[in-house]
Each structure stands twice: as structure tokens, then as C-alpha cells.
Amino acid sequence: MKPVKLGLLGVGTVGASTAMVLKNNAAEIARRAGRKIEIIQASRRSVAAGMPAGSGDISLVEDPFEVVNNPEIDIVIELIGGYDLALELVMRAIDNGKHVVTANKALIALHGNQIFAAAQQNGVNVVFEAAVAGGIPIIKSIREGLSANHIQSVAGIINGTGNFILTEMRDKGRDFNDVLREAQDLGYAEADPTFDVEGIDAAHKLCILGSIAFGIPLQFDAVYTEGISDVSTEDVVYANQLGYRIKHLGVARRTEAGIEMRVHPTLIPEKRLIANVDGVMNAVLVQADRLGPSLYYGAGAGADPTASAVIADIIDVARTITTDAQNRVPHLAFQPDQIVDIPILPITEIQTAYYLRLRVDDRPGVLAEITRVMGDKKISIEAVLQKEPESGVTQATIIMLTQKIREHQMVDAIDEIKQLEAVHGDVHRIRVETLDGD
Numbered sequence: 001m002k003p004v005k006l007g008l009l010g011v012g013t014v015g016a017s018t019a020m021v022l023k024n025n026a027a028e029i030a031r032r033a034g035r036k037i038e039i040i041q042a043s044r045r046s047v048a049a050g051m052p053a054g055s056g057d058i059s060l061v062e063d064p065f066e067v068v069n070n071p072e073i074d075i076v077i078e079l080i081g082g083y084d085l086a087l088e089l090v091m092r093a094i095d096n097g098k099h100v101v102t103a104n105k106a107l108i109a110l111h112g113n114q115i116f117a118a119a120q121q122n123g124v125n126v127v128f129e130a131a132v133a134g135g136i137p138i139i140k141s142i143r144e145g146l147s148a149n150h151i152q153s154v155a156g157i158i159n160g161t162g163n164f165i166l167t168e169m170r171d172k173g174r175d176f177n178d179v180l181r182e183a184q185d186l187g188y189a190e191a192d193p194t195f196d197v198e199g200i201d202a203a204h205k206l207c208i209l210g211s212i213a214f215g216i217p218l219q220f221d222a223v224y225t226e227g228i229s230d231v232s233t234e235d236v237v238y239a240n241q242l243g244y245r246i247k248h249l250g251v252a253r254r255t256e257a258g259i260e261m262r263v264h265p266t267l268i269p270e271k272r273l274i275a276n277v278d279g280v281m282n283a284v285l286v287q288a289d290r291l292g293p294s295l296y297y298g299a300g301a302g303a304d305p306t307a308s309a310v311i312a313d314i315i316d317v318a319r320t321i322t323t324d325a326q327n328r329v330p331h332l333a334f335q336p337d338q339i340v341d342i343p344i345l346p347i348t349e350i351q352t353a354y355y356l357r358l359r360v361d362d363r364p365g366v367l368a369e370i371t372r373v374m375g376d377k378k379i380s381i382e383a384v385l386q387k388e389p390e391s392g393v394t395q396a397t398i399i400m401l402t403q404k405i406r407e408h409q410m411v412d413a414i415d416e417i418k419q420l421e422a423v424h425g426d427v428h429r430i431r432v433e434t435l436d437g438d
Contacts, residue, residue: 003036004318007067007098008058009089010079011044011051014103014130017303018077018310019055029311033318039077043067068093075317077310078102087111094118094126099321101313103130103306109204109220112211116331123325127313132205133158133282135305136298137312142286143212143333149288151213153253155435158205160280160300161189161196162228162248166265167278170236170245176229188280198227199263202250209284210252210261214342215334219261222344226264235357235430238399239267242385244355245275249433258343260350267355267432274435285435348408353382353432355401356414361422362389362396369420370398377413379405395424401432 006022008015019039022029030036042051043064051058061067068076068089076093078100080086086107093100094115102108108115108128119126129139133156142151157163161183168179180197183189195201203223211218228248239246249266252259268275273295277283282300287293299305320328332339360366367384374381385399402410414427 001035003038004033004074004314004321005072006037006039006075006077006314007070007073008039008042008077008079009064009067010081011042011049011060012079013303014306014310015042015044015077015079016052016055017307018079019058020052021304021307021311022314023054023056029315033315035318037314037318040072041067041070064089065092068096068098073098074321075099075101075314077314078104078107079310080104081106083107083110087115090115090126091118094122094124097122097124099124099317100126101310101317102126102128103310104128105131105201105204105208109207109218112208112218112332116336119331120325120336125317125320125328126331127317128208129313130306130309132208133284133296134298134300134302135308136282136284136296136300137309138209138284138296139212140312141294141296142209144329146286146288146291146294147333149290151254152287152289153251154206154209154213154284154286155252155274155433156202156206156209156250156282156284157247157274157277158209158250158282158284158300159196159199159202159248160282161193162199162202163277163282164188164280165197166228166231166236166246166248169231169233170240171278173233173237175233176231197229199225199248202248202263206250206252206261206263209250210259212333213252213286214254214259215332215339216259216342217339218332219344222261224262224264224347226262228265230428231265231430232428235355235428238357238385239355239430240270242267242355242383242399242401243270244268244432245270246430247275247277251433255345257349258345261344262347262350265430267430269434272435348406348411350407351404352407353402353404353434354410355430355432356399357428358398358400358417359395359424360398361424362394363422366422367398369422370400370417373413373416373420374402377405377409377416379403379409379413
């Protein structure tokens with residue numbers, strides 16, 4: 001059987017690792033795929049930089065369009081990232097009848113509907129396991145392994161940088177900015193860390209997970225996104241005292257009213273396995289009606305883990321390259337004519353519990369004033385923790401955990417509480433998820 005020939009776009013960290021693994025593990029990969037797989041051409045900004053030593057005899061060009069227009073190439077591997085150029089290259093490859101493997105979560109989240117429609121029309125595959133959670137095979141698990149199930153919810157720690165920061169804040173009592181600088185020094189965070197710490201990277205990934213879990217179109221703009229830059233060491237400490245860990249969580253949940261899609265800091269009970277995922281590691285908890293809960297854990301980034309997912313996709317495409325397009329696994333898990341535009345709920349309509357931190361005057365009756373407001377808004381209080389002030393200090397800290405309530409009711413209550421004379425500064429709020437399948 002003739003070899004499957006690949007074109008590689010981008011020879012950065014992941015591209016170089018992909019080339020090396022394909023070369024070094026060629027025999028094992030061929031045993032799995034049923035045929036030889038080889039990169040015959042690659043593009044990078046500077047040809048002078050060359051290919052990594054030991055990656056094989058690969059023609060190197062600076063113009064990526066030479067690769068996508070090369071008639072010998074069967075599969076294009078897109079690892080350049082970004083939006084505009086990547087989209088143009090992927091669409092050209094599809095128009096040329098080539099299959100595509102990509103690790104570009106932003107591309108899929110923002111332009112996936114357009115890309116998959118073109119791929120369907122041209123009878124080619126576009127696969128993207130490496131776009132979510134690095135080397136963890138979460139796309140395949142939901143799309144294929146759980147295909148007998150109604151997926152009820154997906155909750156994930158899907159950005160290693162944010163998880164590293166929150167872990168250091170908890171374990172070492174460090175503040176956010178201090179840990180962020182270290183994350184940048186270690187290469188976990190970019191010089192501009194906005195995508196990581198403000199939740200945009202996680203929102204790209206959650207958009208994809210929600211689509212394949214529930215059979216809905218990709219709708220990145222509908223994902224509610226909130227970062228971790230306002231999480232204080234104080235909140236981390238109080239959460240621990242209450243038996244919780246703070247994680248930057250992505251949640252996609254099916255409800256009778258619609259689909260929840262949200263990324264934000266979240267208190268999770270410390271007894272949950274996902275609450276104990278630390279450092280730069282990723283984890284995704286899937287709740288399914290037949291299987292129940294299942295947890296997928298591993299390296300969410302890095303050259304080799306990402307290359308592992310890229311090459312797994314290449315092997316999948318190689319196995320089915322001669323298969324009738326109608327009999328391949330659908331791009332978004334459901335047949336294209338079965339994708340349903342279920343409404344995405346606005347954040348004001350989601351229901352969750354809350355952690356509140358308030359700074360108040362240390363005098364009798366203050367807690368009663370606050371609970372009166374909560375009662376008027378029909379908000380039940382689960383627990384209260386009051387930190388007595390130090391000697392000579394006239395203000396105290398109150399921590400409250402509520403039962404589940406709609407977001408807009410909590411917002412209204414906070415607005416009213418802030419108007420109380422005894423309350424000073426902001427009312428700090430973090431959502432709480434028990435992740436127990438309810």
C-alpha cells in the first residue's frame with residue numbers, strides 16, 4: 001500500500017516534535033496505520049533554520065501555500081496557529097482535496113463551522129484532537145467512546161497556566177502577580193498572558209467540547225468568560241478552610257432551558273478528584289447518562305504531548321483515507337444534518353451556588369442586615385465564616401456560602417448589600433460547583 005504523504009505547516013516546538021516522533025516511531029506508526037506515513041514537505045519562516053536533526057529527508061520551503069498546493073501531499077498538518085493565515089491555508093487545502101490535521105483551537109472555535117462545511121462538501125476530514133487539552137484524548141473519548149450516551153455536562157481544567165498560578169497561590173501563599181511572573185519565566189505564560197489568565201484560551205476549548213458533547217454549532221461568542229486575575233490569596237485561604245479548592249473551570253452543561261457555556265474561577269469541594277489536579281496539568285470531567293462520571297487527566301500542553309495527539313489524528317485519517325466520506329466519524333460527533341441550534345443561556349440565567357467575601361463594620365446586627373437582604377431575594381445561606389478582627393481594628397471579614405440560585409438574583413442581592421452602610425468596598429463573589437452530577 002502506498003505511503004501517506006504529509007505536508008507540515010510550522011516547524012516550531014510542536015511541529016519539530018511531530019516530525020521527530022513520526023521519524024523515530026515510524027515502524028510502530030506504520031503497524032498501527034497499515035501503511036507508511038511520512039512528511040515530504042514542510043514550511044517555516046526561515047528555510048535557513050532547517051529541520052531538526054534526525055527528522056528525515058524533508059523538503060523545506062518558506063511559502064506555506066507551496067505545501068497546501070503540492071499535489072503529492074495527502075494530509076496537511078496545520079501548526080502555525082493564529083486566525084487569518086491559518087484559515088486561508090486550511091480552506092485552500094480543503095479546496096485542493098487534502099485532509100487536514102490541526103492543533104489550532106482558536107481556528108476551530110471561531111471558524112470551525114465554515115471549515116467543516118467545506119470539508120463535507122469536498123469529502124475530506126479535518127481533525128483536531130490536539131486543539132483541546134494537549135495530549136489527553138478527550139475529543140475522541142466524547143465523540144466516539146461515549147457515543148451511546150447523552151452527555152449531561154463537561155467540566156474542565158483546560159488551561160495549564162491558570163492552574164499553575166492557582167496551585168502556587170494555594171500551596172505557597174503567593175499572590176497572583178508574583179506567580180504570573182514566574183509562569184512567564186518558566187515559559188508557561190506568554191509575555192502577554194491575556195488569553196491564559198482571562199480565560200480566552202479555555203473558552204476556545206470549551207466551545208469545542210460543548211459542540212461535540214451536545215451536537216450544537218460552534219458558538220465561541222456565546223461562551224461567558226471570566227479570568228482569575230481578581231482571585232486573591234485571601235480567597236484561596238478561606239476556600240481551603242471551608243473544604244474547597246479554587247480552579248479556573250470551564251463548564252458546559254445541558255439544562256431544560258438551554259446550554260450553559262462558561263469559564264470562570266470556581267470553588268470545587270476538595271474531595272473531588274478534579275479539585276486535586278495541580279500545576280500545569282489538565283483534566284476534564286464528563287457526566288454521561290449511561291456511563292456516569294468519567295475523568296480524563298494528563299498533560300494539556302507541551303511539545304511531545306501535543307505531537308502525540310497530532311499523530312494520533314494523522315493515523316486516524318490514514319486508516320480511513322480511502323473510506324467513503326459518508327462513513328467517517330463526523331467532525332462534531334453528530335451527523336451534519338443533526339446539528340441542532342439549542343440556545344446558549346446568558347450568564348444571568350445560570351444556576352449555581354456562590355462564595356461571598358465581605359468587609360463589614362464589627363458591630364452587632366450587621367450579619368442580620370445582610371441575611372435580611374439575602375432572604376428578600378430568596379437566597380438560602382449554606383454556611384457563614386466570620387473572621388474576628390485583630391485588636392484595634394473596627395472591621396471584620398464575613399465569608400458566606402449560598403445554595404444554588406440564578407445569577408441575576410445574586411447580582412441584585414450584591415448590589416443591595418453594597419449599599420448597606422456597614423459594608424465597605426466590593427463584595428467578592430466566586431461561583432461554586434459541587435460536580436456531583438446534579
